[in-house]
Amino acid sequence: MTFGFQFDHVGITTTTAHLDQTIAWYRDHLDFLVIQQFEVGESVFTFIGTDNITIEIISAGAAKNPAPAAESLPASHDVERLHHVCLRVPDLDAAITELDRRGVALFAGPMTVEKSGQRFAFIRDNIGTIIEITEAVPVAG
Known part of the structure; x- marks a missing residue:
């Protein structure tokens, strides 16, 4: 048996304070558009992308102690x-x-x-x- 995997998306976590900036960065620099955005509990999930690429930006209070770049x-x-x-x-x-x-x-x-x-x-x-x-x-x- 094989799984038949196909790539779907990659997820990036960010703080709530950086969510709008991050969406805007991908829009302004890579022409990504918001595909879907919704909340589940305390988390905001935003799917952005192009015709064949999807990135999920997860804003849930993550990175309160971010690792330095x-x-x-x-x-x-x-x-x-x-x-x-x-x-x-x-x-x-x-x-x-x-x-x-x-x-x-x-x-x-x-x-x-x-x-x-x-x-x-x-x-x-x-x-x-x-x-x-x-x-x-x-x-x-």
Whole structure:
């Protein structure tokens, strides 16, 4: 038996104070729209995304004691947790140029790992979530 998994979404927790800022960051910088928002108990669940990507932002008083954002990509590997969300683009250079125009600085990269067939760069959202932007490159034979 196989499960037949398909990717559905990734969840990011934030404080109530940062919920609107986080939704606005994804809207203004990555063109994500609110798909659905609802409350369950003390928690607000907001699904944002595009035609084929969904992120769930969970605001439930989480991060009362947030871990500091990593200062570098190697330092970000020091904590055992979900490390990043990866978004594929057809043209990394064009995406980096557009992100820069929108005020989003690179956190790391761009860099190429030929063995994986990827060229990528990293950015961070307003609360420090690491986002990888990647494009496929030909794998060296």
